[in-house]
């Protein structure tokens with residue numbers, strides 16, 4: 001008997017016993033009612049059917065009650081009556097005996113049942129005791145394990161705190177350095193701007209000074225010219241006046257002479273008048289000259305005034321320029337402060353955006369139909385928007401619109417369309433370059449010290465290898481990007497080292513794709529994790545330093561060659577195994593003594609066909625079982641990671657993540673947990689005959705998408 005069921009069985013047994021006993025009719029007192037035994041059971045007839053005279057007395061007592069005297073007195077009728085009563089009583093007696101017999105038999109059955117139930121009860125109780133003992137033991141060991149785990153957890157927490165403190169310190173230091181650097185750059189920019197402005201100011205001042213000097217010189221010249229002209233005029237006026245006065249005196253003298261002598265001739269008078277007229281005309285001319293000189297003087301005065309006001313304007317302009325320069329300098333300081341605030345908020349926003357996008361993202365990619373599929377394709381609708389979440393709608397080719405109305409259609413097939421939501425959906429025409437744009441930030445994160453996993457999931461032939469390893473696929477593009485970015489960072493003091501490893505997991509065995517091809521499917525490798533450094537090592541696996549994109553390409557070629565040597569049909573082999581390309585990144589900065597360690601895992605998963613669909617047997621069956629197990633384990637691990645580390649009461653708990661259930665998840669343990677960012681491509685085929693596999697892939701991907709993993713942290717020191 002199942003021990004866990006024992007308490008239930010006990011209760012059941014008790015209930016059955018109760019039921020049985022309740023079914024037993026309460027033994028009737030045969031002397032009170034007349035019961036009749038039928039095949040179905042007992043019943044009691046109504047009391048009215050028994051004569052009232054014989055209801056209370058038994059037949060024997062009736063017989064015993066008759067004395068001989070009264071017997072002799074009885075007439076024949078009485079005797080007959082008595083006889084019939086006797087026979088009735090005898091019949092009653094007979095019936096009662098058979099009732100008693102029936103009751104006894106029934107009682108015996110009940111006894112047997114009771115024994116059975118008691119046995120069952122005893123067994124159940126025993127099993128229950130065993131179970132509760134086992135449970136006690138289990139609880140005891142659980143408490144011990146819990147204590148041990150708590151102890152380890154505390155130790156780990158301490159280590160992590162120390163690491164975190166030092167990381168925070170280093171980050172702060174590096175930020176300080178960066179801010180200082182930016183500040184120094186800005187200050188030097190501002191200073192050079194200031195110098196330029198100063199130069200401009202001195203140039204303008206020089207121009208103004210020159211103009212001022214020119215104007216002053218011009219003004220001085222004009223003043224001198226004006227003064228000399230004025231003195232000349234004044235002198236000439238004085239001369240003319242003195243000569244006129246002299247002439248007048250002479251004339252006066254001559255007049256007086258003339259008057260005194262009265263002998264002056266008429267001609268002489270006329271001559272003298274003529275001369276006087278000439279002299280007067282000269283005086284008029286002189287007056288005219290004087291007024292023209294006066295008007296020129298006024299004009300020159302006005303010119304001087306306008307020049308003086310021009311000088312004032314220029315002075316005001318210089319003052320305005322100076323004010324403008326001061327305002328610009330102040331504005332540069334504000335802008336510098338604003339820029340620093342902007343830079344800080346940009347970094348915060350970038351991190352926030354990454355958090356919002358979630359540390360697990362799922363992109364869906366639809367392969368274009370190949371030649372043989374062109375006519376037999378699924379109707380797929382993809383969004384043409386750029387929203388955070390995109391929808392893909394597939395119309396079920398197995399359901400026609402007429403059959404939708406059929407009442408016989410199974411509920412599973414009732415819906416014609418299936419809708420799924422992913423972070424991005426790439427239509428058939430999307431090129432690898434468009435897709436890489438979406439993941440380039442993730443690749444950048446590996447250089448910044450994060451652990452990154454990029455998976456391609458989907459059934460065989462859905463385009464996983466095309467997406468990951470084609471000449472312009474994610475792997476070659478990621479390689480180009482990490483080399484390009486690392487070269488750009490040299491000027492900032494960063495030096496990067498890249499270590500490459502390439503392995504495949506086939507039937508839960510690891511093969512080194514960069515090692516000796518003869519060892520494939522023969523050599524054994526072990527996965528080892530360093531819990532402190534959070535790093536993973538596969539013992540005996542070939543590690544190659546990657547010095548250039550060309551070297552990377554050589555390595556990719558070597559891996560694909562080794563893979564094809566191992567299999568008669570390279571394509572088939574690649575469909576049946578997971579390939580994992582690992583790039584370990586170590587960056588050091590001589591300027592701020594900072595180190596970052598990231599890891600980029602690029603994984604082309606094996607085809608995800610379901611066992612029932614593949615109809616595989618023998619080796620193929622084994623392969624399929626291994627693939628299914630590892631893929632479902634990958635789904636379980638991702639889901640368990642998303643369950644979080646707190647229970648529903650918000651208490652910290654250590655969840656069990658089943659990393660060990662498959663080689664793939666165990667290998668990627670450190671890259672999937674904690675400080676990691678994961679991206680999964682779900683590749684789907686447009687072919688109608690692959691519809692159910694496509695739906696299956698999309699369901700798996702939805703499960704992954706609905707997982708939210710805690711915020712990733714950088715590996716820095």
Ligand SMILES: Nc1ncnc2c1ncn2[C@@H]1O[C@H](COP(=O)(O)OP(=O)(O)OP(=O)(O)O)[C@@H](O)[C@H]1O
Pocket residue numbers: 366367368370428458459460461462463464465466467571574575576606607683
């Ligand atoms: N986006 C695409 N554009 C053009 N051709 C594609 C695209 N995706 C896949 N193909 C073609 O479809 C075929 C199957 O693709 P691929 O080999 O990448 O599938 P797979 O999922 O890796 O299959 P397997 O599981 O067998 O490795 C190839 O011939 C490939 O060139």
